[in-house]
Amino acid sequence: MFIDSARIFVKAGDGGNGMSSFRREKYVPNGGPNGGDGGRGADIILKADRNINTLVDFRYKRQFKGPAGEGGQSSNKYGRNAESLIIPVPMGTTVRDEESGLLMADLIEDGQTFVVAKGGRGGRGNAHFHTSSNRAPTFAEKGEPGEERWVRLELKVLADVGLLGYPSVGKSSIIRKVSSAKPEVAAYHFTTLTPVLGVVSVDDGKSFVMADIPGLIEGASEGVGLGHNFLRHVERSNILIHVLDVSGIEGRDPIEDFHKINEELKKYSEKLSKKPQLIALNKIDLVEDVATIDRVRSYFEENGYEVFTVNALTGEGLSDLVHRAWYYVENYVPEPDATDDVVMYEAKPDVDFVITRGDDAAFIITGARIEKLVAMTNLDDEQSLRRFQKIWKYMELDKKLQEKGCKDGDEVVIGDQRFVYHD
Incomplete structure (x- = not known):
């Protein structure tokens, strides 16, 4: 089961309580305070793991609570700090604070970590409160409560190349042909309900990751069909291959389909609509009038797009398409990260109350x-x-x-x- 979003509650461990005790030794009738500090509570840490590809585990466990720090002891002995609670998540997971909706972290590299809730510091023992006016303090601090919050996790598939297009235009057939991925293929819409990743090998050991993502339909930017579930994953791709059914056997015009889908991309994200696209005219074997291919090709070439005619069943034209996609992957220059909705959890000036x-x-x-x-x-x-x-x-x-x-x-x-x- 593929789950690409989850809502979880995290509660870091509380700090251990400080100790209230006094030195008790023979011939030392009035020993001073020697209570130790409590240990720090456990942090809650999210860690990207390349061996996980879904958020399905969070469907069954939604709450994560870290252990508290150990209490302080006599003789100025500090309590032990609690070990951090590490929660593995798939690479490509974004973390948002539910209350504010702001982005907290974007975990895209294997092993990358983020402290989503900090453990409380340990309470101070009574030895800290010894003064000239109070030589025998009997009190110690309790541990500081750990941070807690609800967060939303969203998985965006990490792929170099994303296949874009209406349902049933042949995206699954293409990825089956050029990689070892085996998505379900059938003659009905939305056969692919979850993203499928395939590694495409190019000459000389070069390779890239291609994603067959659920088909897009008009209204997707408002959540129609698979809507946001599709668009979320397209965001990660460096380049898009826009697959169009040039045969028109379903009564749709490929040029019209192209503009409808790009309109949905623009509504969802201006940045997404500007990603480079290669045009793949599929199902050329089913075209009755060859002039149709020339007409569609000319239209896109006149508008600055590179066009490839392919047959996903026989593999015709796919080699040229794959090699051109590799060129874009190899020469991809990342855009500066947008920071308008990013929040860094730093110490803020505290309004007293x-x-x-x-x-x-x-x-x-x-x-x-x-x-x-x-x-x-x-x-x-x-x-x-x-x-x-x-x-x-x-x-x-x-x-x-x-x-x-x-x-x-x-x-x-x-x-x-x-x-x-x-x-």
Whole structure:
């Protein structure tokens, strides 16, 4: 089964909790704090693997959670970092953040990796909080929560040459003839429902990858037929071979078909419509009037296209077509990557917090800094709680809550914790 898109949830491992402990040795009655730090949580990493060619595995498993880091120990021993969780994906997989829709990564090389969710850092042990005014801190930080998000994976077939054309024009027959690929061939539309890759050998050990992709029809740019499933894979090709049925046995005009398909390409992507195309006039053995071939050939040549007359069943003309395709593959110059929809997940200036009103009339405080502070604070420890209250005052949360209308006895929500406000 070929699956070329998937939606998955990734949750990196939480950091391990810091340790609260004190030095206990003979003749050292008042040993200082020696709690170690917790280990870092596991990152979630996507890795391109040439041995995988579909996203079907994500149909059965959609959630991936990394292990937490080990907790800190006494004697200033650090907890062990958790090993990263590596998820193999096919080469050609793009990764998009579902919430924003922006592109996060494009994994096109074997072994290429991307950290899709970073593990939380370990909490600090109580040895970090030893000061001249507090020589015996009893509290330690809890581990930082790991990142989590829903992402969309899309597979775009990696092929040097893509076969373009309406269903049943002979694309599958061509790839069967010039490579070892064996796609299903029959006399009905959409025989090919999934992309088929074939390695085409040229002289002197030269070769390239050709893709037989499901046929395109009018309206595909809006998702009609196999629509986007087709167009997504065409994007990867360096050059397109536009296969046309010159026989007209199905009552279609090859020139009209050419313009309809190119119109769909343009609607879907301006960049895609500008890819070089070779014209392959197929089914020449079924043409009743030879003048038809000359008329169609002349039309395309006058418009600057290279035209090849072929017979996919006998192989006539395919050698010249393959060699010309190889010339374009060998001399292909990649276009500069578009960066208009690419997002790099860098540290952003954090807005300290935002206060909103929930449906239950509670005051909800959101912000990366304050939410991490709450998550990493042990609220059951008195000293830890006092430290949290000092930071609360420093951030002027009381003042901001009052400005929003918060009164004595109102509920305040931060992350998973609920507090009762007292003026």
